[in-house]
Amino acid sequence: MLQCVLLDDELLALQYLKLLCEQIEGVEVVKAFNNPEKFILEKDTLQFDVCILDIEMPAINGLQIANLLTDKKVIFTTAYKEYAVDAFDLDVIDYITKPVQKDRLEKAIRKVEKLTRETKPTSDFITLNSEKGKSVINTNDVFYITVSEIDSRDKVIYFTDDSHLLIKNSSFEKLQELLPLNRFCRINKREIIAMNCVNYYSHDEIVSKIMVDGKPKNFTIGINFRSSFLAQL
Incomplete structure (x- = not known):
């Protein structure tokens, strides 16, 4: 089960993203945030594999938050294509333009799963x-x-x-x-x-x-x- 947290300051977009995640097999939404500052305060208390977040947000943007998640995988969702180069400079898993489509989100999730499988220690x-x-x-x-x-x-x-x-x-x-x-x-x-x-x-x-x-x-x-x-x- 892939555990994820969601972050988007637009409440309707956040609710829609959560709905899509809940429709994808093998995904558990640990928590959804619409306030980036609150997420920063709580992130170290949460267990999750990937953060799916918007880039354009008030006070602190998604690029800055991704820099704080050095040990987590990141998927960006944004309406602004011009952030793509900066996003991939951060070595994020994927960059999805809004409106987010379920099949596109699932493709990104499967990338995370594949990387998780490759890095997870295995025991017989x-x-x-x-x-x-x-x-x-x-x-x-x-x-x-x-x-x-x-x-x-x-x-x-x-x-x-x-x-x-x-x-x-x-x-x-x-x-x-x-x-x-x-x-x-x-x-x-x-x-x-x-x-x-x-x-x-x-x-x-x-x-x-x-x-x-x-x-x-x-x-x-x-x-x-x-x-x-x-x-x-």
Whole structure:
């Protein structure tokens, strides 16, 4: 889950940006600000991956704020194209001209996700609460994860050796935070798949390398998850 904060002094533009972010899979809006000075006071108390902000604001502009966010990723949204050169001199992720379109914003978000995957430390082992107690799982052995048919709060991990394990009360968002981001992808509302198990794919279907009853296991690619899947290929 990518955590973001929003900053725009125009309230309607801020509300619209927040609405767009909430429609993009894998994005959580931590907080939205319409006052840059208030954001500066609170920024060190917030946990976030990216700041999406306007440039032209009173008192302090977005370029100045970006200079303060040296350890965070930045996406600019602005009605003024003349700021583009200055923005990219700051090594920001993207520069979106207003009015912001959902597909353009999502493209910028996927850039952030890709960079996050490339820089995030990875571990082969994760610990989860299972039906057997605390279980240490080697993620190299995971084939896919799906929602339990008995209780949707639980998940079932299927391994490449045909075994499986019931994980208790764990959301997909939590699992995605723990799993190596460059090796796993949520492909629909009910499943996460190991990318190295993908054999080939079409517009809406994945054919995996794993055989079940003598046939390849197939998966559906949800329409809202396709772009994030393609970004990991």
